[in-house]
Amino acid sequence: MIEAQPQNQRAQRAGSWWPRLNRGALTWGRLTLTLHAFLMYLFLYGPILVLVVFSFTRDEFGVRWTGFTLEWYVRMFANDRLMGAAGNTLYVAFVSTVVSTILGTLLALAMERHRFRGRTGVDAVIYLPVVIPEIAMAVSLLAFSSLALEFIRVVTGEVVRRSLVTVIIGHIAFSISFVTIVVRASLKHFDRRLEEAARDLGANSWQTFWRITFPMILPGILGGALLAFTLSLDNFIISLFLSGPGTSLLPVEVYNKVRRAVTPEINAISTLMLAFSITLVVLSQLVQRRR
Amino acid sequence: MHKGYAIELANVVKRFGEVAAVDHVTLQIHDGEFFSLLGPSGCGKTTTLRMIAGFEYPSGGELMIHGRPMATVPPHHRPVNTVFQSYALFPHMTVAQNVAFGLKMKRVPRAELGARVQAALDMVRLAGFAERYPRQMSGGQQQRVALARALVNQPEVLLLDEPLGALDQKLRKEMQLELKSLQHRVGITFIFVTHDQEEALTMSDRIAVMNQGKVLQVGTPTEIYERPTCKFVADFIGETNFIEGKVVEQSDEYATIQTPDGLQLRGYTPRPVNLGEAATLSLRPEKARLVLPSHARPDDAFTMPVHVEMITYIGSDTRITVRLNEGRTLDVWEQNTLSTLDRNAYWQPGEAAVLVCPPANALVLTE
Amino acid sequence: MALSSFEREQQRREQRRLMALLAPGMFWLLVFFLLPLLVILVYSFLTNGPRGNLVWQPTLQNYVDLFTQASYVNAYVRSLWISVLTTLFALLLGYPLALFIVKQPPRARLVLLILVLIPFWTNFLVRIYAWQIILANNGLINTTLGTLGLPTLFLLNTEGATLLGLVYGELPFMVLPIYAALDRFDFTLMEAGADLGASKWRAFWHIMLPMTMPGVAAGAVLVFIPTVGQFVVSELLGGAKVDYIGNLIQRLFLRSNPPNWPLGSAMSTVMMVVLLGFILLYFRSTTEEDR
Numbered sequence: 029m030i031e032a033q034p035q036n037q038r039a040q041r042a043g044s045w046w047p048r049l050n051r052g053a054l055t056w057g058r059l060t061l062t063l064h065a066f067l068m069y070l071f072l073y074g075p076i077l078v079l080v081v082f083s084f085t086r087d088e089f090g091v092r093w094t095g096f097t098l099e100w101y102v103r104m105f106a107n108d109r110l111m112g113a114a115g116n117t118l119y120v121a122f123v124s125t126v127v128s129t130i131l132g133t134l135l136a137l138a139m140e141r142h143r144f145r146g147r148t149g150v151d152a153v154i155y156l157p158v159v160i161p162e163i164a165m166a167v168s169l170l171a172f173s174s175l176a177l178e179f180i181r182v183v184t185g186e187v188v189r190r191s192l193v194t195v196i197i198g199h200i201a202f203s204i205s206f207v208t209i210v211v212r213a214s215l216k217h218f219d220r221r222l223e224e225a226a227r228d229l230g231a232n233s234w235q236t237f238w239r240i241t242f243p244m245i246l247p248g249i250l251g252g253a254l255l256a257f258t259l260s261l262d263n264f265i266i267s268l269f270l271s272g273p274g275t276s277l278l279p280v281e282v283y284n285k286v287r288r289a290v291t292p293e294i295n296a297i298s299t300l301m302l303a304f305s306i307t308l309v310v311l312s313q314l315v316q317r318r319r
Numbered sequence: 320m321h322k323g324y325a326i327e328l329a330n331v332v333k334r335f336g337e338v339a340a341v342d343h344v345t346l347q348i349h350d351g352e353f354f355s356l357l358g359p360s361g362c363g364k365t366t367t368l369r370m371i372a373g374f375e376y377p378s379g380g381e382l383m384i385h386g387r388p389m390a391t392v393p394p395h396h397r398p399v400n401t402v403f404q405s406y407a408l409f410p411h412m413t414v415a416q417n418v419a420f421g422l423k424m425k426r427v428p429r430a431e432l433g434a435r436v437q438a439a440l441d442m443v444r445l446a447g448f449a450e451r452y453p454r455q456m457s458g459g460q461q462q463r464v465a466l467a468r469a470l471v472n473q474p475e476v477l478l479l480d481e482p483l484g485a486l487d488q489k490l491r492k493e494m495q496l497e498l499k500s501l502q503h504r505v506g507i508t509f510i511f512v513t514h515d516q517e518e519a520l521t522m523s524d525r526i527a528v529m530n531q532g533k534v535l536q537v538g539t540p541t542e543i544y545e546r547p548t549c550k551f552v553a554d555f556i557g558e559t560n561f562i563e564g565k566v567v568e569q570s571d572e573y574a575t576i577q578t579p580d581g582l583q584l585r586g587y588t589p590r591p592v593n594l595g596e597a598a599t600l601s602l603r604p605e606k607a608r609l610v611l612p613s614h615a616r617p618d619d620a621f622t623m624p625v626h627v628e629m630i631t632y633i634g635s636d637t638r639i640t641v642r643l644n645e646g647r648t649l650d651v652w653e654q655n656t657l658s659t660l661d662r663n664a665y666w667q668p669g670e671a672a673v674l675v676c677p678p679a680n681a682l683v684l685t686e
Numbered sequence: 687m688a689l690s691s692f693e694r695e696q697q698r699r700e701q702r703r704l705m706a707l708l709a710p711g712m713f714w715l716l717v718f719f720l721l722p723l724l725v726i727l728v729y730s731f732l733t734n735g736p737r738g739n740l741v742w743q744p745t746l747q748n749y750v751d752l753f754t755q756a757s758y759v760n761a762y763v764r765s766l767w768i769s770v771l772t773t774l775f776a777l778l779l780g781y782p783l784a785l786f787i788v789k790q791p792p793r794a795r796l797v798l799l800i801l802v803l804i805p806f807w808t809n810f811l812v813r814i815y816a817w818q819i820i821l822a823n824n825g826l827i828n829t830t831l832g833t834l835g836l837p838t839l840f841l842l843n844t845e846g847a848t849l850l851g852l853v854y855g856e857l858p859f860m861v862l863p864i865y866a867a868l869d870r871f872d873f874t875l876m877e878a879g880a881d882l883g884a885s886k887w888r889a890f891w892h893i894m895l896p897m898t899m900p901g902v903a904a905g906a907v908l909v910f911i912p913t914v915g916q917f918v919v920s921e922l923l924g925g926a927k928v929d930y931i932g933n934l935i936q937r938l939f940l941r942s943n944p945p946n947w948p949l950g951s952a953m954s955t956v957m958m959v960v961l962l963g964f965i966l967l968y969f970r971s972t973t974e975e976d977r
Contacts, residue, residue, distance in 0.1 A: 057886060065786040068779060071854065072805055075816035078826060082819055091825045131711040138707035150708070153715050159907070159965055161915020163932050164954045165719070167939050171729055171947060172722035201718040204711055221407040224374050227394040228401045229472065230424035243411050262809040264918070269939070279811055286815050286922060290822060298812040305808040313800055378690050391692045
């Protein structure tokens, strides 16, 4: 009730300008704005739509509509290499999401709940992976991994190659920051008196965390986890630099194919990847709105 | 250790870094008492309450609840419960779940739990609201849920941290009465933190006035208002005029001060004063009277020749600002006991008058 | 400053709790993010061997090459320039779109916002690839032109296509922060402006734009930084005809034969330093505004 109030006010406020323009028929300004918005959504979704449509064309170059077929999807599913890459991608995404969600949530709790010396430094370290170009992170991880693998060879005598493990380590390194940022946002609005109230009513700190704090920041944690999952699924640059021989990931496969030519098979994979991501976002929005 | 004390604080100190938020506070709160901690924001009243609740641990001193030392016991092991300023209801739980939380933590059996939650909700007249969520309720209703959630645990002491602060004026008055009658019914000691002096006077059996981490005076509302022992209390509770001077005569419980321009004013001394000491006369605006110069009868009372400067008619009272010959102004309130439109019945600006006040109505304070 | 022993014990417990929260995540970021950056920094001062092997001989030659060889300098200038253009176009297209969304009734607003959000969650590579289908010589546009009897155009593998792809890819990052700023903006101020005789345009220029500047700045940073380091768009849509920093770095690390990691490291380091400069500038300006 109290929470709902500012929202209503804001709606009224934003609305106070809108209906007036509405009543004065269509002003040029408003018409332009609407037209522009329409074109922008066309701009954003047109290419995606084209991609989806051309994943069903018979044309073997995948750029012309010559009739409907599901052949490319059939071929894609029959392609062991692609399916293997898809499996790898899901595996990497799952593991890196679990680890980065736990580490990121802990970091978020530390940053929002504690004041300590060096806090701004820690803050900078957390934000840095988000703001530097991904390629900088990718090459540094590549250089570091070659050093580390060399080190392992010298110490243990065993030859270790880059593999899904190195990819997972890299994905976690950049996902932690995103999870931390999302969870911190949900902790910002958290009223710490709720925890005091729980202590006051006889809950120890463990019970307080699991019964009060955790359920209340759960949407934030889920949001962070979902973001980490999608980022990992879609990640291409770090995967490209860190994956080893024989451990291919789906975006890297797509990249290697795309560099050669457009094929309807890529259209089909791309369509499925898009559909998967969009389903995830819409699901997450639904889950968050319900709360 | 006196058995009858619900809470005892002995020389309790709480420092945050270099700052002493609570500075050697000693208090005894009787069993069943409605006790208020009153003071401006930052005076240490909330920190004191938080130490009793266990959210802060004292830097020094001893804290007892019914004779048991509690200074270092964590909050979930203390026999007290708190009603928070903005209620701190768990938003992801229904009203019933909120109220049941404390009992669940104590592993009260299911059957008993349901009955006690129901009884608590009945007590605060929210019987039909058990399945609602806090956000679906008004501020006053949330307030009552918070009360039920605390009282259902049958605490030895209930702590209330400015619980009425978020309510509007009318609801506030209602809740004041409701809280008071609730306390009578349950018979639990209430410790009530507020910065609103009127609220404290209305509700409390006794009040501790705090400022800058120290307790300045503890007493009943009447004592606090009529016999403040220092300038801060006289100023903070109600309104008053201060006149500075020096003690020139002192006898029994009375003393006379002389102002720099020679006026001699006599008043009651709540604390002993010494001759020659600098002192302040505190004169509450409703305790003095204005009379026409011709009517002045300087029997027992002291008098001051004044000029009426400003009149503010507020219905029940007329508030008059008068100017003394040497320039300072004082406030005098007159109750409008006559009902009339006759202008002559009221003071007019510019009129000469004499302010009359019996010494028992004024106080001579040295701190 | 005497603390009671109990208080000190409490502080120690608090410290332990903080360390438990902080340590795992920070460990990961220090070892797998900061340390690798340090490795790159060290590499940038090493010599490249004849077979692309590292020679541990300190040199400044990589930096000298970087700042003196025209092809490298050009790559930096080109990257910064296209990033400026991308940011500018994204702003010009994104601001009106954000404004349009903010002025819709709450329900429509939510849907429109999610529609902007979805591309952010979907695979960047795939979305860029979709433009290949549209722009290719035998692609959608040219096929259409051909059936209409019009001359075909050379669209793909141009710098224009690179710019288009970048604006397309980064647009959501511009819209979201501007939307957030406009959402907080009190539109009655525009009425107040109109009341005082300001035209709509002037009210926009003097009231709305300055007050939503933090959102614009955040959007600009979010668009500018990844664009500087990109290499996928210029490769897929620009045909890798000209080099941007990202292409050079990628080539030096992965493609060249022999690879030249020290030079690549130097390029990456310089790019990061330049961008961190921008970021610091951004933070300085925003914190000053808050004050």
